[in-house]
Amino acid sequence: MKTIAPAALAALQAGTAIVSGAVEIACDPVLRVWSGWGPITFDGRAFEPIGDRGLVQVVGGALGDAAQNITLTLSGIDPETAALLDAAEVAGAPATLWRLIFDQTGSTLLSADVWARGRIDTVEREEEIGGVAKITAQLETAAKGIGRRGARMRSDADQRLIDPSDGFFKNISYAGEKTLYWGGRRPARAGSALPGAGGGFSGQLSDVALEAIRLSR
Amino acid sequence: MILAQPDTRSGIARVRFEIQRIDYAAPEASGRQGGVQAGFPLWIARFEIDRIDPVSSDEWQAFLDRMRGRIRRFYGCDPTRRFPRAYGFGFGGLVRAGTMTAFTGPATSWSQSITADGDAQMTLNGLPAGLVISVGDYIGLRWDAAGLGAGNMQRRTMARAVLPATANGSGVAVVTVEPPVNTSLVPSGAIAHLDNPVCVMQLAPEESELGPIGAGGIRNGGGIVAVQDLRP
Numbered sequence: 001m002k003t004i005a006p007a008a009l010a011a012l013q014a015g016t017a018i019v020s021g022a023v024e025i026a027c028d029p030v031l032r033v034w035s036g037w038g039p040i041t042f043d044g045r046a047f048e049p050i051g052d053r054g055l056v057q058v059v060g061g062a063l064g065d066a067a068q069n070i071t072l073t074l075s076g077i078d079p080e081t082a083a084l085l086d087a088a089e090v091a092g093a094p095a096t097l098w099r100l101i102f103d104q105t106g107s108t109l110l111s112a113d114v115w116a117r118g119r120i121d122t123v124e125r126e127e128e129i130g131g132v133a134k135i136t137a138q139l140e141t142a143a144k145g146i147g148r149r150g151a152r153m154r155s156d157a158d159q160r161l162i163d164p165s166d167g168f169f170k171n172i173s174y175a176g177e178k179t180l181y182w183g184g185r186r187p188a189r190a191g192s193a194l195p196g197a198g199g200g201f202s203g204q205l206s207d208v209a210l211e212a213i214r215l216s217r
Numbered sequence: 218m219i220l221a222q223p224d225t226r227s228g229i230a231r232v233r234f235e236i237q238r239i240d241y242a243a244p245e246a247s248g249r250q251g252g253v254q255a256g257f258p259l260w261i262a263r264f265e266i267d268r269i270d271p272v273s274s275d276e277w278q279a280f281l282d283r284m285r286g287r288i289r290r291f292y293g294c295d296p297t298r299r300f301p302r303a304y305g306f307g308f309g310g311l312v313r314a315g316t317m318t319a320f321t322g323p324a325t326s327w328s329q330s331i332t333a334d335g336d337a338q339m340t341l342n343g344l345p346a347g348l349v350i351s352v353g354d355y356i357g358l359r360w361d362a363a364g365l366g367a368g369n370m371q372r373r374t375m376a377r378a379v380l381p382a383t384a385n386g387s388g389v390a391v392v393t394v395e396p397p398v399n400t401s402l403v404p405s406g407a408i409a410h411l412d413n414p415v416c417v418m419q420l421a422p423e424e425s426e427l428g429p430i431g432a433g434g435i436r437n438g439g440g441i442v443a444v445q446d447l448r449p
Contacts, residue, residue, distance in 0.1 A: 016335060019253040035256055038402035038449040104335045105397035106257045
């Protein structure tokens with residue numbers, strides 16, 4: 001659950017928000033960078049600017065879908081981020097992502113929320129002649145890491161493994177994609193109006209659910 | 218080393234100085250264009266050169282040579298607006314309000330406030346009484362880069378007036394500008410100035426090209442694209 005400050009929610013609602021990201025990787029030395037142009041301090045931490053507008057924006061995820069890694073793409077030549085390659089204890093280093101919401105002038109920080117916490121899985125360096133130099137860090141959140149064979153699902157079965165009384169996902173069977181007839185020809189039968197809406201379970205069982213079935217035998 | 222933008226006899230035929238903003242759009246079926254803006258705005262410039270004389274051609278060539286691709290920076294300015302529109306040839310004869318000190322461009326102090334509508338209003342103090350700032354005039358800001366000697370003034374950015382303003386009798390003008398000055402980046406001790414406002418820019422080499430030189434050393438135009446390099 002993410003708690004976003006009311007002022008930031010109001011800015012998002014009004015469409016006036018400027019969004020950027022910050023990342024802390026607890027390797028040695030600790031790397032703290034954010035996507036603005038000047039240094040910033042929040043949560044008692046000082047972040048160095050890297051001016052990367054796209055930092056920490058690639059976060060995938062869908063209801064009923066498997067948890068995904070978070071891909072951090074950093075510049076390969078910024079002294080702040082290049083230090084990541086030489087740092088000790090990078091593998092498995094705890095990493096925290098913040099999403100920062102500014103007002104439309106970019107000078108007032110409305111909200112800084114932890115967006116994800118996880119551990120660094122792989123760090124790849126890519127230097128292409130005539131292309132770009134970048135460092136790609138894969139961040140595993142708890143939903144995927146901690147030695148799991150498969151991925152956690154945003155599904156009812158998986159959620160009830162955490163708390164049997166938590167029915168937040170009970171109406172989710174699998175990633176829903178419905179084709180709605182928006183004008184055009186009417187469907188011939190009611191059953192074909194919403195493809196895949198037939199009764200019963202039609203999604204794939206997650207690894208965790210399969211594991212639970214195996215254990216219960 | 219930060220180079221100066223060439224000021225050649227043939228000049229720059231066309232220039233486009235704009236504020237680059239990047240949006241993440243989330244359009245909705247309702248027709249509403251939702252979304253947020255990613256990061257903070259920068260200046261981006263495109264200079265177009267027409268057929269130019271041999272001397273100007275050599276100067277542009279030397280400028281591109283000295284830029285060394287992306288290695289060096291230059292002070293990019295809008296050649297159509299080196300001074301406010303009402304004072305195209307400088308501030309000769311103007312004095313700061315209430316004094317006999319000649320006004321050369323810098324304000325004595327500045328501040329920025331944000332209105333309830335989100336407009337950024339810069340207050341410039343120490344201007345001549347009645348000084349006119351027109352729409353499209355630039356307000357430059359310069360401050361010292363950390364780690365270099367005092368007074369190096371190697372950090373530059375600028376803002377553009379979007380509403381007209383006039384200094385009052387005591388030399389104070391309130392100007393609505395875009396983009397808003399990032400006050401967490403630009404120190405309060407920075408100097409706001411109306412003369413020759415520039416921003417530090419970096420070349421985009423793959424989009425910058427000078428045309429070939431023909432008979433008599435006449436160069437067949439060219440285009441140069443640069444993006445602001447904003448640093449604390």
